[in-house]
Amino acid sequence: MASLPQISEMDREELLSAMHSDTAKIAKGGYDKLSRLRNAGVILCIELGCQIDQLTDNEAVDDKGLEITKLATYLGMDNTNRLYEWRNTAAVFCKETDEDTGKISYNKDFITDQMLTPMGNGKLLTFEHFKFLGRVSTDKKRKSLMKQVRKNSWSANSLASEIKGSVADLTTNRSGGRKPLIPGSVFQCVQKAFTQAQKLDNYLTAVEDGVTEKFEEVSTDKVDEGFINKIDSAIEMLGKLQETAQRNVDILTDGREHVLGVIENTVIHVAKGSRNFKEEEADDECVTGTQMAAKIREVAFPKKKKKSSDKQLRPSKSKK
Numbered sequence: 001m002a003s004l005p006q007i008s009e010m011d012r013e014e015l016l017s018a019m020h021s022d023t024a025k026i027a028k029g030g031y032d033k034l035s036r037l038r039n040a041g042v043i044l045c046i047e048l049g050c051q052i053d054q055l056t057d058n059e060a061v062d063d064k065g066l067e068i069t070k071l072a073t074y075l076g077m078d079n080t081n082r083l084y085e086w087r088n089t090a091a092v093f094c095k096e097t098d099e100d101t102g103k104i105s106y107n108k109d110f111i112t113d114q115m116l117t118p119m120g121n122g123k124l125l126t127f128e129h130f131k132f133l134g135r136v137s138t139d140k141k142r143k144s145l146m147k148q149v150r151k152n153s154w155s156a157n158s159l160a161s162e163i164k165g166s167v168a169d170l171t172t173n174r175s176g177g178r179k180p181l182i183p184g185s186v187f188q189c190v191q192k193a194f195t196q197a198q199k200l201d202n203y204l205t206a207v208e209d210g211v212t213e214k215f216e217e218v219s220t221d222k223v224d225e226g227f228i229n230k231i232d233s234a235i236e237m238l239g240k241l242q243e244t245a246q247r248n249v250d251i252l253t254d255g256r257e258h259v260l261g262v263i264e265n266t267v268i269h270v271a272k273g274s275r276n277f278k279e280e281e282a283d284d285e286c287v288t289g290t291q292m293a294a295k296i297r298e299v300a301f302p303k304k305k306k307k308s309s310d311k312q313l314r315p316s317k318s319k320k
Contacts, residue, residue, distance in 0.1 A: 088225065
């Protein structure tokens with residue numbers, strides 16, 4: 001964490017007076033500790049995270065988002081993201097609920113114990129290690145990743161890359177829903193692909209301008225690391241969608257060529273059995289089923305020529 005930006009004592013006192021009493025307590029104690037430590041240690045981040053989690057669970061505090069914003073400003077932070085990171089990580093590793101009474105407590109023993117054991121390269125874990133581990137969905141997966149971190153001396157960024165590329169699910173992810181029904185025929189597949197692509201294109205086209213405006217209006221007290229994760233997930237999914245769409249375009253293009261070949265071969269086969277077959281007719285381009293059917297009918301069942309009348313007009317006899 002960078003050194004704290006300076007604000008005047010008058011501004012700081014005004015902020016304190018505008019805070020809820022619980023927020024003010026965290027602010028004064030936290031600022032004093034952060035001032036002594038230019039780089040906030042893991043234990044301190046977790047300690048403040050526990051206090052912030054208590055604050056956001058406190059029903060007596062009306063506007064919790066506003067209180068967090070005041071706290072961030074008092075601590076000299078440009079936004080609330082860091083505070084929410086502390087809170088979310090502390091809640092994952094420290095928050096405990098008594099099954100009988102429902103009382104919530106915070107146990108920091110796990111974090112303390114982990115900080116006593118260095119990685120293979122002799123370095124200690126950072127807060128970012130715990131932050132990324134806190135996004136993993138299950139305790140079992142977190143413990144497995146923790147062992148790999150120590151064994152391989154992974155940096156926090158290396159851990160983040162491993163989580164993103166592995167089967168470890170992030171707690172902010174959502175399942176893709178039930179498996180879609182596969183259409184029974186190629187005709188239904190093509191129609192379904194068209195309608196689904198059209199719906200998505202219409203939606204993305206309609207919202208793209210509005211989303212830009214909404215990003216500009218977003219309040220810092222309503223966003224956190226979890227929201228950033230969702231943005232990253234959406235970007236990744238759209239990238240995968242682009243690749244999937246291109247694969248399907250290739251499939252449909254190959255399919256179209258195959259159907260054209262079927263049409264051409266069918267027309268030639270039927271035409272060769274006709275007495276009126278002409279080689280140049282086989283080169284005609286037929287691109288629809290209707291045209292193909294018409295072509296087959298034409299060459300298989302040629303129109304019969306009208307027979308000339310047997311009766312011939314006799315020259316009229318001139319009257320004598």
